[in-house]
Each structure stands twice: as C-alpha cells, then as structure tokens.
Amino acid sequence: MTSRYIAIDWGSTNLRAWLYEGDRCLESRQSEAGVTRLNGKSPQAVLAEVTENWREGTTPVVMAGMVGSNVGWKMAPYLPVPAHFDAIGQQLTSVGDNIWIIPGLCVSRDDNHNVMRGEETQLLGARTLSPSSVYVMPGTHCKWVQADTQQIHDFRTVMTGELHHLLLRHSLVGAGLPEQETSPEAFATGLERGLASPAVLPQLFEVRASHVLGNLPREQVSEFLSGLLIGAEVATLGEKFAGQQAITLVAGSSLAARYQQAFRAFGREAAVIEGDVAFQAGIRSIAHAVAN
Structure with a gap:
C-alpha cells in the first residue's frame, strides 16, 4: 500500500470520506448517499463519485459502518467478543480492488445479544487516545463497552436517543407540543429524577401529565x-460497570456535556474524546495495518 489512502464512514443516511497521506488529511467530503439512500445507484457508483480524482491506480479504501451490514454493500461478518483490538484490522472484507470493509462486533449469550458497526473503529482510536476500562458512546443507540488495553470484553446498547425521538415525535408524550427550547434547568431536573428512579417506564406518562397540568413548561x-432518559441510563449501566474505574466518553461536544453532567451527578468522572477524532484515528490504524 502507498502512503495515500481513503477512509470512509458510511452509515445508513450519510457518508463521510477523508483522503489521507500518512497521518495528514488532504481533503474531506460528505454525501447524503447513506446505504439506505442510494436512490437506485450502486455502492460502487456512489464510491466513485465521492472519491473522484482521489484514487491513483489502486489507492486503498477502508470503510466502516452500515456499509458492511445486510442492507449495505456486502455483509462483513461480526467478530464475537471477547475480541482483540488487533483482530479488527486483520479480518477485513474485500469488495473490490483494494477496497475493504471493517467488521462489526457482536455478543451472543443468554444474558446479552448485541451488535455494533462503526463504533468498533471509534474504539480503536479511543483506546490509543484515551485508554479506559469503560467506553461510553452516546448517540441514537448508546454503546457501553468494557475493555482493557488488549481486547474488548463485553458491550451493551441502550436506545436512549431513539427512545427520546420516538416519545417526543410519535407518542402521546409529545403530542401537540410547541417548538422546544433549550433549558439546562429542565434537563437537570429530569436528570435528577432519572438517576434517583431509573425504572422509567412508570414515569413516562407522568412527563405528559406534568406539562398538561402546568408543572412542566410545554x-x-x-x-x-x-x-x-440519560439519568436512567447512567444509573442503570453505571451500577453494572461500577467496578470499572476509568471511563471515556466518545461523542460530540453536545452529547458529551450531557453525559459528563450525568456522570458527575452519579459520582463519577469521565474523560471525553470527540467521536470523529476517535474514528479517524481508528481507521488510520487499520489502514496502516493493511500497509504492513
């Protein structure tokens, strides 16, 4: 492999691409052609458009995310955990001339069935940039990962972001509400409630009742x-992971701040690394491994 390579984060709804020379990013591009939004185009055609003028001969392309799912370009097998970090870059799926997809990770036990795609690449970068025993990766489906310096031992998924969206947009809880506004006070009040009583199912209708009765501004x-929801998540999973000392949040600044506030209220501190920074560091490490 030459020192030039292309890194791709290809999700369900978006695609982001970076052209690298060694560790230096030469250019980046974005597209709304996620794997569920190809609009009749083949993945090969979309990749060619996004990387136009980037590929010199067989410049390597390393891709992560839903592009390797059963709705993507080609199914890239899941690696079962426990899994060594090094194994992620050693079991790539080829989809073309020097074009590779990174595998996801899975857990399949009686007490835990889970999968991830894309986050495993962030984990590779986070392990180098902010080593921890626990990595918390907020988002639509928040991942909680137990690991050491060599391998990933276990992980759980919490649908906090999706549940928030569904309740607010598609349930009685959010029906008829005006445009929402930022309120640190309301967030802190909800956080306190979730941390104190993490069994939230009986509390969800109370959210509607509270604004109907005028106790919570609409x-x-x-x-x-x-x-x-974040308070309930941190109280529930934080208790499960209580024996682990070091926590790293892998997220954008807005979500990271909310989870840091939750962890502090829970009596824990968490380091933060930007999700994009972790992803790019992780995919660079895989590209370098391919080179060697």
Missing part, C-alpha cells in the same frame, strides 16, 4: 425527557 418537555 417548551421544555424535550429537555426534561432527555435528562430523565
């Missing part, structure tokens, strides 16, 4: 609900 329901 413009602040989203913030209160966000705090309630």
Whole structure:
C-alpha cells in the first residue's frame, strides 16, 4: 500500500470520506448517499463519485459502518467478543480492488445479544487516545463497552436517543407540543429524577401529565425527557460497570456535556474524546495495518 489512502464512514443516511497521506488529511467530503439512500445507484457508483480524482491506480479504501451490514454493500461478518483490538484490522472484507470493509462486533449469550458497526473503529482510536476500562458512546443507540488495553470484553446498547425521538415525535408524550427550547434547568431536573428512579417506564406518562397540568413548561418537555432518559441510563449501566474505574466518553461536544453532567451527578468522572477524532484515528490504524 502507498502512503495515500481513503477512509470512509458510511452509515445508513450519510457518508463521510477523508483522503489521507500518512497521518495528514488532504481533503474531506460528505454525501447524503447513506446505504439506505442510494436512490437506485450502486455502492460502487456512489464510491466513485465521492472519491473522484482521489484514487491513483489502486489507492486503498477502508470503510466502516452500515456499509458492511445486510442492507449495505456486502455483509462483513461480526467478530464475537471477547475480541482483540488487533483482530479488527486483520479480518477485513474485500469488495473490490483494494477496497475493504471493517467488521462489526457482536455478543451472543443468554444474558446479552448485541451488535455494533462503526463504533468498533471509534474504539480503536479511543483506546490509543484515551485508554479506559469503560467506553461510553452516546448517540441514537448508546454503546457501553468494557475493555482493557488488549481486547474488548463485553458491550451493551441502550436506545436512549431513539427512545427520546420516538416519545417526543410519535407518542402521546409529545403530542401537540410547541417548538422546544433549550433549558439546562429542565434537563437537570429530569436528570435528577432519572438517576434517583431509573425504572422509567412508570414515569413516562407522568412527563405528559406534568406539562398538561402546568408543572412542566410545554417548551421544555424535550429537555426534561432527555435528562430523565440519560439519568436512567447512567444509573442503570453505571451500577453494572461500577467496578470499572476509568471511563471515556466518545461523542460530540453536545452529547458529551450531557453525559459528563450525568456522570458527575452519579459520582463519577469521565474523560471525553470527540467521536470523529476517535474514528479517524481508528481507521488510520487499520489502514496502516493493511500497509504492513
């Protein structure tokens, strides 16, 4: 492999691409042609458009995310955990001339069935940039990962972000609400409630009742609900992972701040690394491994 390579984060709804020379990013591009939004184009055609003028001969392309799912370009097998970090870059799936897809990770036990795609690449970068025993990766489906310096031992998924969206947009909880506004106070109040009473199912209808009865401003329901759900998540999974000392949050600044607030209220501190920074560091390490 030459020192030039292309890194791709190809999800369900978006695609991001970076052209690298060694560790230096030469150019980046974005597209809304996620694997569920190809609009009749083949993945090969979309890749060619996004990387136009980037590939010199067989410049390597390393891709991660839903592109390797059963709705993507080609199914890249899941690696079962426990899995060594090094194994991720050693079991790539080829889909073309020097074009590779990174495998996902899975857990299949009686007490835990889980999968991830894309986050495993962030984990590779986070392990180098902010080593921890626990990695928390907030988002639509938040991942909680137990690991050491050599391998990933276990992980769980919490649908906090998706549940917030569904309740606010498609349930009675959010029906008829005005445009929502930012409210640190409402978030903190919900967070306190979620941390204190993490069994949230009986509390969800109370969110509606609270704004119907005038106890919660109707413009602040989203913030209160966000705090309630994040608090419940941290209380539930934080208890399970209580024996682990070091926690790293892998997320964008907005979500990271919310989870840091939750962890502090729970009595724990968490380091933060930007999700994009972790992803790019991880995919660079795989590209370098391919080169060697």
